[in-house]
Amino acid sequence: MNAQLINPFLVAVESILSQFGVADIRKGAVMLKEEMVIERDVTAFVGVVGDLRGNIAYCFTAETARKLASAMMMGMPVPELDEMSRSAIAELANVITGNAASLLAEEQVKVDITPPSMIVGKDIYLVLSSVRTLIVTFETPVGSIEVHICLEV
Amino acid sequence: MDSRLVTPYIESTVQIIRQMTGIEVTEISEPMPGSGEILAYGVTSVIAFAGTIKGRLLIDFQPELAVHIIKNLMGEENPVLRDRLMLGCIAEMNNIIAGDANTLLNNEYGLGLRLAPPMVVTGKNMMLASSKVDSVTVLGRTDYGDFKLNIAFQGGLPS
Numbered sequence: 001m002n003a004q005l006i007n008p009f010l011v012a013v014e015s016i017l018s019q020f021g022v023a024d025i026r027k028g029a030v031m032l033k034e035e036m037v038i039e040r041d042v043t044a045f046v047g048v049v050g051d052l053r054g055n056i057a058y059c060f061t062a063e064t065a066r067k068l069a070s071a072m073m074m075g076m077p078v079p080e081l082d083e084m085s086r087s088a089i090a091e092l093a094n095v096i097t098g099n100a101a102s103l104l105a106e107e108q109v110k111v112d113i114t115p116p117s118m119i120v121g122k123d124i125y126l127v128l129s130s131v132r133t134l135i136v137t138f139e140t141p142v143g144s145i146e147v148h149i150c151l152e153v
Numbered sequence: 154m155d156s157r158l159v160t161p162y163i164e165s166t167v168q169i170i171r172q173m174t175g176i177e178v179t180e181i182s183e184p185m186p187g188s189g190e191i192l193a194y195g196v197t198s199v200i201a202f203a204g205t206i207k208g209r210l211l212i213d214f215q216p217e218l219a220v221h222i223i224k225n226l227m228g229e230e231n232p233v234l235r236d237r238l239m240l241g242c243i244a245e246m247n248n249i250i251a252g253d254a255n256t257l258l259n260n261e262y263g264l265g266l267r268l269a270p271p272m273v274v275t276g277k278n279m280m281l282a283s284s285k286v287d288s289v290t291v292l293g294r295t296d297y298g299d300f301k302l303n304i305a306f307q308g309g310l311p312s
Contacts, residue, residue: 034237047201047209047269055272083190087284114201114269115209115286115307121193121279125235127244129270152270 002153006134008103009056009096009149013138016096017145020071028137028144038124040146041065042081044093045128047114048101054151055128056100058093064143065089071142081120090116154287155309157262159184161254162210162304163291169250170295174225176218180294187288187303193279194301195219196234198247199272202255204265208306209283210251216275218298219243234275244271262310 014025042065045057060068062081069085070078072092078085094116101111119126133150167178191211196219201209214222216234223232223239226246232239248271255266288305 037235045272047203047272049203049267049269053267053270055270083282086282090282090284112203112267114203115207115283115305117199117201117209117211118282118284119274119279120282121276124274124276124279125240126272126274127237127240128272131270150270 004107005052005104005109005151005153006149008107009100009147010136011103012096012100013145013147016092016099017140020068022068022071022140022142024141026139028139031135033133033135038126041120041122042089043119043124043126044090044116045118046093046097046116048097048111048151049114050111051109052104052111052151052153054131054149056093056097056150057126057128057148058096059146059148060089061143064145067142068092086118086120090118154184154186154289154304154306156184157310158208158258158306159289159304161257162250162302165250165254165257166212166293166302169246169253170222173246173249174222176221176225176295176297178293178295182292184289184291187290187305189284189286189288190280190282191290191301191303193281194299195277196240196243196275197273197279197281198244199274199281200247200251201269202251202266203269204259204267205311206264206306206308208266208286208304210247210254211281211303211305212247212250213301213303214243215298215300218295218300221297222246240273240275244273247271247273
């Protein structure tokens, strides 16, 4: 994995979140892992096909997911994570990854993204792919967001 | 949803499970419209694909059935599910199932579908959701446990 291919995904997270009014985002810990146990409640992920092949997963706590969904729905209160707000979070994953795909296109890397899927539950053991996963944590005012980038290059 | 998009996945699931693990699917339901939200049995693999249309295949096994599949595939006596290698082998089988069906669809309708890497997840009380897609669910039964297929597509076949 090289930085040229990873960066668009990170840039997209910051630029899309700030469009929804989540400013002051700091990049936190970066880890490389072979497998993952997710302790967070909500995971949204999008597949990538084309010149790159992989999955990008975004993990949130339920609270962060609620706040993000609310930010996306014009500040509408989201007391619990219902179908509507889950769909907002899936859409967020879709928009971020889509934005990364167009940034990659500027670098002559052609990729297409698949529809977003979501996993909601506790103590989940997830294997994203047979290759190693790069995990970048973003600290935001609504809570931390883990971005798992797993690409076969 | 268009049955031409659904049947290849059902047929390839039954066939590949039989060929790779020797487990017979004894019962299989008719495709039923899904709600987009799936309460998982326990071991779930999701493979998304994109081409001229986009979609994804979800295969959800009861843990007992998943254990049996791993046993038959790897010759492992007491497989542990929360293990990268064991889950990887479920993912790989599902990759073959989806790849097989997609090749058929690509040849027949020129959809140019390409698979993202299979993802597999295990846990209790998981819920999986896909928004903005039409999905159908098919229930299957074997002597070792039940499984569920969920096939979702964004868009349909070109007329």
